[in-house]
Amino acid sequence: MLLTEKEARTITEKMLSFVKANDAAVSVSSEETSHIRFAENSFLTSGKRENRGANVTVWIEGRRGSSSTNNLDESSLRQAVEQAEQIARLAPVDPEYIPTLGAQTYRPTGGFVEATANISPAARAKAVGSILAESEKSKIIAAGFYQSQAAAAAFATKNGNFGFQRNTVVGLSVTGRTSDGTSSGYFARSHFDANKLDTARIAREAIRRTLDGRNAKALEPSVYTVILEPQAVADLLGFFGGGFDARSAEEGRSPYSALGGKTKRGEKIFDERINILSDPWNAELPGSQSAQAGIPAQKVYLVKNGVLDNLVYSRFWAKQKDTEPTPGPVNTIMETSGKPATVEEMISSTKRGLLISRFWYIRSTDPRTASLTGLTRDGVWLIENGKIQYPVKNFRFNQSIIQMLAPGNVEMIGVSERVGDTDNASLLPPLKLKAFNFTSQSEAV
Amino acid sequence: MSSSRRDFLKTAGLALGTVTLAPWVLEAEAVANVIIQDNKNKLADLALATARKLGASYADIRINRYRTEAISTRERQVQNVSRNQNFGFGVRVLVNGTWGFAASPDVTEKSVSRATMDAIEIAKANSMFQRKKITLASAEKVTANWKSSFQKDPFDVSIDDKIQFLLKLNETALGVKGVSFINSSMAWVNEQKFLATSDGSRIEQYIIRGYPNFSVTAVDRTNGDFQTRNSIAEGRAIGYEYVEKPDWLVEARQAGEEAVGKLTAKPIEPGKYDLVLHPSHLYLTIHESVGHSTELDRALWWEANYAGTSFLTPDKTGRLQFGSKIVNFFADRTQPAGLATVAYDDEGVAGQKWYLVKDGIFVDWQTTRDLAPRIGKNKSYGCLHADSWGSVPFPRMPNVSLEPTKENVSTDDLIAGVEKGIMINGRGSYSIDQQRYNFQFGGQTFWEIKNGKVVGMLRDVAYQSRTTDFWNACDGLGGESTYLLPGTFNDGKGEPGQSNAVSHGCPSARFRQINVLNTAVQASRRS
Numbered sequence: 001m002l003l004t005e006k007e008a009r010t011i012t013e014k015m016l017s018f019v020k021a022n023d024a025a026v027s028v029s030s031e032e033t034s035h036i037r038f039a040e041n042s043f044l045t046s047g048k049r050e051n052r053g054a055n056v057t058v059w060i061e062g063r064r065g066s067s068s069t070n071n072l073d074e075s076s077l078r079q080a081v082e083q084a085e086q087i088a089r090l091a092p093v094d095p096e097y098i099p100t101l102g103a104q105t106y107r108p109t110g111g112f113v114e115a116t117a118n119i120s121p122a123a124r125a126k127a128v129g130s131i132l133a134e135s136e137k138s139k140i141i142a143a144g145f146y147q148s149q150a151a152a153a154a155f156a157t158k159n160g161n162f163g164f165q166r167n168t169v170v171g172l173s174v175t176g177r178t179s180d181g182t183s184s185g186y187f188a189r190s191h192f193d194a195n196k197l198d199t200a201r202i203a204r205e206a207i208r209r210t211l212d213g214r215n216a217k218a219l220e221p222s223v224y225t226v227i228l229e230p231q232a233v234a235d236l237l238g239f240f241g242g243g244f245d246a247r248s249a250e251e252g253r254s255p256y257s258a259l260g261g262k263t264k265r266g267e268k269i270f271d272e273r274i275n276i277l278s279d280p281w282n283a284e285l286p287g288s289q290s291a292q293a294g295i296p297a298q299k300v301y302l303v304k305n306g307v308l309d310n311l312v313y314s315r316f317w318a319k320q321k322d323t324e325p326t327p328g329p330v331n332t333i334m335e336t337s338g339k340p341a342t343v344e345e346m347i348s349s350t351k352r353g354l355l356i357s358r359f360w361y362i363r364s365t366d367p368r369t370a371s372l373t374g375l376t377r378d379g380v381w382l383i384e385n386g387k388i389q390y391p392v393k394n395f396r397f398n399q400s401i402i403q404m405l406a407p408g409n410v411e412m413i414g415v416s417e418r419v420g421d422t423d424n425a426s427l428l429p430p431l432k433l434k435a436f437n438f439t440s441q442s443e444a445v
Numbered sequence: 446m447s448s449s450r451r452d453f454l455k456t457a458g459l460a461l462g463t464v465t466l467a468p469w470v471l472e473a474e475a476v477a478n479v480i481i482q483d484n485k486n487k488l489a490d491l492a493l494a495t496a497r498k499l500g501a502s503y504a505d506i507r508i509n510r511y512r513t514e515a516i517s518t519r520e521r522q523v524q525n526v527s528r529n530q531n532f533g534f535g536v537r538v539l540v541n542g543t544w545g546f547a548a549s550p551d552v553t554e555k556s557v558s559r560a561t562m563d564a565i566e567i568a569k570a571n572s573m574f575q576r577k578k579i580t581l582a583s584a585e586k587v588t589a590n591w592k593s594s595f596q597k598d599p600f601d602v603s604i605d606d607k608i609q610f611l612l613k614l615n616e617t618a619l620g621v622k623g624v625s626f627i628n629s630s631m632a633w634v635n636e637q638k639f640l641a642t643s644d645g646s647r648i649e650q651y652i653i654r655g656y657p658n659f660s661v662t663a664v665d666r667t668n669g670d671f672q673t674r675n676s677i678a679e680g681r682a683i684g685y686e687y688v689e690k691p692d693w694l695v696e697a698r699q700a701g702e703e704a705v706g707k708l709t710a711k712p713i714e715p716g717k718y719d720l721v722l723h724p725s726h727l728y729l730t731i732h733e734s735v736g737h738s739t740e741l742d743r744a745l746w747w748e749a750n751y752a753g754t755s756f757l758t759p760d761k762t763g764r765l766q767f768g769s770k771i772v773n774f775f776a777d778r779t780q781p782a783g784l785a786t787v788a789y790d791d792e793g794v795a796g797q798k799w800y801l802v803k804d805g806i807f808v809d810w811q812t813t814r815d816l817a818p819r820i821g822k823n824k825s826y827g828c829l830h831a832d833s834w835g836s837v838p839f840p841r842m843p844n845v846s847l848e849p850t851k852e853n854v855s856t857d858d859l860i861a862g863v864e865k866g867i868m869i870n871g872r873g874s875y876s877i878d879q880q881r882y883n884f885q886f887g888g889q890t891f892w893e894i895k896n897g898k899v900v901g902m903l904r905d906v907a908y909q910s911r912t913t914d915f916w917n918a919c920d921g922l923g924g925e926s927t928y929l930l931p932g933t934f935n936d937g938k939g940e941p942g943q944s945n946a947v948s949h950g951c952p953s954a955r956f957r958q959i960n961v962l963n964t965a966v967q968a969s970r971r972s
Contacts, residue, residue: 033941035940035941036571037750037939037940039745039746039747039748039749039750040576040577040745040746040747041576041577042575042576042577043543043544043571043572043574043575044544044747045544045546045837045839046543046544046545046546046567046568046571046837047535047537047544047545047546047547047548047564047567047837048546048547048548048563048567049535049547049548049549049835049836050548050549050550050551051533051548051549051550051835052550053531057527064523064525064526065526065527066525066526066527066528067527067528067529068527068528068529068530069529069530069531070530070531070532070533070550071530071532071550076530080530083528087526087527087528087604090526090603090604090605090608091523091526091604091608092522092523092608094522094523094524095522096522096524121566121567121570121571122570124570125570125571125573125574126574128571128574129573129574132574132576141746141749143746143747143748143749143750144750145750145751145940145941147940147941173750173751174750175749175750177746177749177754181754184749186750251625251626251664252625252664252666252669252671253625253626253662253664253671253673257669257671258669259666259667259669260666261666360753360878360879361876361877361878361879362876363874363875363876364874365874365885365887365907365964366905366964366965367671367673368669368670368671368965369965371964371965373874373876373885373907373964374876375876375878375879375883377753377878377879394878394883396876396878396883396885396909398885398962398964423942439909439962440883440909440960441883442878442882442883443880443882443883443911444753444756444878444879444880444881444882444883445754445880
């Protein structure tokens with residue numbers, strides 16, 4: 001069972017009552033997760049898991065120690081606290097220690113829906129059964145993953161802060177493959193409200209993409225104009241977030257570093273329509289009410305109208321630099337300041353280019369320029385003279401993300417929508433980019 | 446109280462003088478262990494009897510405790526020291542050819558009974574819509590108690606010793622002129638696993654794994670450049686003796702020098718090169734291109750929605766020329782210090798050794814009890830694994846290793862046979878497609894080879910190839926003296942995602958005419 005606020009408060013108070021150290025931060029969490037995994041048009045694994053955990057970090061005269069346990073009985077909590085204190089006594093002084101926060105006021109962000117927390121095994125089985133039936137009708141072999149999670153967590157500090165939040169999420173991803181293995185299509189969505197997850201649409205999209213991907217032709221790897229669907233944008237930006245760290249930038253080891261210990265903050269390094277932000281109260285993608293170390297989360301622009309507006313300052317680094325710590329990010333949103341274009345408009349305006357569904361196995365190749373390598377997966381189509389002509393086999397790319405979003409390379413930006421599965425949802429638009437660099441063919445399907 | 450617990454009290458007290466971890470922590474843990482030990486068999490009997498009564502054709506229960514310890518530092522300071530304990534159970538049932546699973550941290554009769562009923566309910570609900578029923582290969586009934594091979598249990602070593610080790614590493618690297626930063630850390634994992642199956646097996650295993658590592662950064666503020674050099678050594682399933690060798694300080698200094706050296710190294714000219722790959726690099730290429738492609742669940746499209754399928758298919762078994770004739774890959778869950786080494790897998794099948802590629806031909810697969818029947822086998826190779834009591838066990842990679850040549854060939858001998866080439870050390874950027882054909886790998890350090898000799902350092906190197914082209918281009922293997930057993934501590938696969946630790950032994954090896962690109966130039970190409 002998920003912890004109620006009262007139960008969570010009792011546990012954090014109990015943990016703090018065991019603390020002898022000068023300062024402490026404690027947290028307690030509980031979660032329930034259920035899933036069905038299917039493949040070969042059949043059920044593979046399925047199950048449910050409950051778990052909970054308690055964490056404690058203490059500082060004794062600036063020496064820090066942490067401990068955690070998943071047993072919430074009194075003696076285990078006491079042991080966890082005492083172990084953290086023992087560790088702290090052995091540790092050297094932590095020069096980055098900043099006292100924990102006192103009482104804060106949090107503005108709730110939502111994101112918990114009972115219907116999501118209470119999906120029954122029978123309802124889940126039936127939904128997947130329908131997907132399998134639809135796939136069979138289209139002679140598609142489906143694989144997929146349907147997962148729901150509900151969590152409740154609280155944190156507290158010895159200096160008097162306390163916060164409690166619950167959230168839910170349900171997600172479904174489906175991959176279709178033709179029985180000869182020559183085409184593959186994928187679609188995934190998630191939501192905190194099970195009533196807003198359209199499982200039939202997800203299956204339909206995966207099946208359509210699989211059918212539309214048949215008889216793909218090989219094209220030479222080269223620099224192409226591309227239209228990235230929101231999922232493809234999500235795949236790339238997932239490797240982008242950590243790059244906004246202020247300390248790395250000021251230490252000279254980030255794509256946002258400038259000469260002489262300075263940063264590129266304030267410079268227009270992206271297309272002027274691009275905004276990258278975190279908004280805890282976004283209706284589609286509610287974030288955590290608290291950012292780092294319990295600071296109440298706020299709406300934060302990292303990129304505003306193409307300008308590097310903010311870097312992320314930890315509490316320690318902010319103090320070093322005599323500035324405020326950043327109240328985020330707690331989610332990832334990209335949106336256009338201009339008039340959004342539809343994917344259809346992007347296609348019809350393209351003389352020659354590629355429509356990309358998704359990327360796979362992305363890794364950093366050069367952190368100085370946020371350069372990545374990876375591959376296309378589950379759907380690439382050639383566009384000529386404003387129309388989709390035929391499906392294309394996959395490519396490997398090598399591309400700097402900074403250059404990809406730079407002024408002059410972003411042709412069109414679409415309407416942002418919630419993409420990703422239960423673990424990595426974000427709110428992103430489709431993008432039309434003038435140049436994207438593919439370096440080799442991949443015959444994988 | 447186990448002997449290792451008693452040793453802890455002694456060694457911790459000696460090592461730390463007046464300050465030790467409180468004895469009560471240890472005593473309380475030991476008491477809890479004794480209580481749980483008595484209960485485990487009763488709880489297993491309850492789960493298995495309940496499952497059988499409610500219609501399961503097979504059931505198993507894992508009651509596991511995981512302890513982890515992590516210490517992280519940067520430069521001259523400790524960032525964090527943390528210890529974690531995690532305990533719980535998971536019940537798996539097979540009903541009408543359909544799996545069900547339920548897990549909880551409440552290790553009580555009431556909770557075990559309820560979870561077993563939940564698992565049955567899930568399996569039955571899904572079985573209404575099931576198409577292909579799951580069948581299992583048979584397994585021996587086993588009673589066993591096993592410990593992985595280690596000399597010094599890291600959980601018995603004082604935290605102070607560990608901190609001093611990391612800070613000394615940092616000081617050594619920072620002593621190199623031009624080094625700006627170093628991050629270092631060590632992680633230790635202890636799995637205490639109990640498995641009971643409806644076949645009658647009862648197995649206890651105690652496993653230790655460790656992963657000390659560091660990353661050195663040199664920043665050139667004048668030119669706005671920075672380069673990193675990560676540690677070459679990887680995780681291993683051995684004890685604290687792993688970090689008590691002087692090689693670590695030698696490597697920290699070398700890493701510092703090489704991070705600085707990379708700032709002024711010669712950028713690679715793209716083209717075809719012969720490659721000599723050190724085991725510290727080659728292991729990851731083996732992992733991605735051989736380890737994952739020979740997983741039978743991928744070949745049957747069980748991973749199609751996430752990690753992907755495989756270019757290998759059952760009809761290619763015994764036929765496909767995977768590599769050149771000198772290439773032999775074996776799977777082995779018995780290799781001492783191997784990260785995936787166990788006595789028994791998570792459904793009671795003994796760890797074993799078998800060939801995947803023999804004399805260059807692809808000959809066999811990695812299997813579990815529900816996979817083996819799909820290729821006509823009546824026994825599993827023992828590849829089932831769950832990363833937690835709360836995770837559904839599923840097929841995971843055993844240690845997959847490349848055999849060295851029987852001749853006495855050194856890395857220098859391999860280099861001597863290269864006119865124009867590159868020697869690569871260490872694990873860098875890595876990416877491979879979802880069927881394990883097309884890959885791109887970077888490394889930590891790159892060395893230009895000219896006329897049989899290493900002549901200088903290179904930078905911005907990555908090579909791209911296709912799995913079978915690459916392994917067929919292998920024309921030289923080092924001997925036993927070049928063989929190492931590196932491994933990866935966190936290999937992700939499956940949904941919900943799980944992490945697996947796995948090693949890949951290999952000698953140095955040579956590959957002819959591989960496509961090499963300059964990562965700095967390629968990523969910025971505009972037309």
